[in-house]
Amino acid sequence: MTIFYPGLESLSQPELPSPPSLVQRSVSLAPLTSFRVGGPAAWYAAPRTLEALRSCLQWAQDGGLPLTWLGAGSNLLISDAGLPGLVIHTRYLRGLHFDDETGQVRAAAGESIARLAWLAAARGWEGLEWAVGIPGTIGGAVVMNAGAHGAWTSQLLRQVELLSRFGGKPQLSEPEALAFSYRTSGLQTGEWVVTQAQIQLAPGGDPQRVRTITAEHLRARKSTQPYNLPSCGSVFKNPGPQTAGWLIEHTGLKGYQIGQAQVSQLHANFILNCGGATASDIWRLICHVQDQVEQHWSIRLRPEVQILGEFPAI
Missing domain, CATH: 3.90.78.10 (UDP-N-acetylenolpyruvoylglucosamine reductase, C-terminal domain)
Known part of the structure; x- marks a missing residue:
């Protein structure tokens, strides 16, 4: 999921400060999207830590650059002319933690929701079987309130960790505050980026049965979708x-x-x-x-x- 902020000053400002070492110039975005189309990012960064992410945000703020958040690139169409400002690729913000006592999973924004569905199924944890065919990240699924087979992401959320586009410290938000509805949320304004989500699943199921149901969901999607x-x-x-x-x-x-x-x-x-x-x-x-x-x-x-x-x- 990405959000573009028009109306800010362009990257051509002479006072633009020197970028952090992980920021690259003029990077093609087509290979990073599932459509395989689109022009270059004027500036591009793929941070792997919150510290690196905050550094990129501070640089963009200091330079007055527009921001675009890029996850798995599976739900967007980027212009052939590309995008101005800084594109931040969150796909490499990784990390998963399964809490056996509560049945909750703490998942970083860049984790694949389909991969998480398989890992949960292997444990016999129910609730994400529907997500196995969704080619997006946890962060994108939260922002878009992704769903399938009558289920959707916001039903499973307990807390969402957010970082302001101006940097600072991550903040925790309850789902009720994020205005979720069909395929959308209040996070689509782009004022905040999802850094991780706390997801409630139902542990204690038979792993073989949950894997079978998960595989059936994937088979059904592949038989009806290209x-x-x-x-x-x-x-x-x-x-x-x-x-x-x-x-x-x-x-x-x-x-x-x-x-x-x-x-x-x-x-x-x-x-x-x-x-x-x-x-x-x-x-x-x-x-x-x-x-x-x-x-x-x-x-x-x-x-x-x-x-x-x-x-x-x-």
Whole structure:
């Protein structure tokens, strides 16, 4: 999950201080996203500790730079022009601790939620079976309130550790204070970054049974969703009562293609990079799908994917 802050001063300021050693200039973001598209970050850092993260935040604040948070890159579309300011990749903030007495897991923001689902299943701990097919991090899952099969992240949260984009010390927040709702939360303003989450699971189950259920969830996802080509997962939020995929399919858009971006033949709420697609191809296809569905059903689909940077007017 990422948040982009427009309107701050650009990186070209002559007074920009010297960056910390881990900050790199002009790093391609396409390999770091599941769509495999997008231009470079003007500045990029992948801290592995909170101390390093705070150092990057202080430097960005001193230089008046906009910030973008990047996790697994699985739910975003980055402009071909790239992003100004500093992109902070939180994927390498790692750490897991299972508390056998309470059934709680303390998971750092960069941990894979799918990996955590498998590790919990191996212990016989129930509650995350649904998350096994979600290609994101714990931090991204919290910010987006990721979910599947009628379950979602906020149901399991006990506490969330947050760090202000201005640095300082991490603070603990209760889930009730974070305005969770369908595929969103109050954290999408980007004022705070998730550093870790306390997740409540149900220990004491039979590991073989929990692993079997987890594997069935993954099998079901792979049988109904395309995994063979780059995508961002579901592109649009479900408006109800019909799903976004149903509306797109019954508008006749399965297989529709702009450039090398295509509406999936398997699941219409997926847009695929068929090889060499640009972010602009995907953006134009998103806009086309929205327009066509609105014409047919008088429903304007809202993107679930986070769209960052500058895109051409359609």
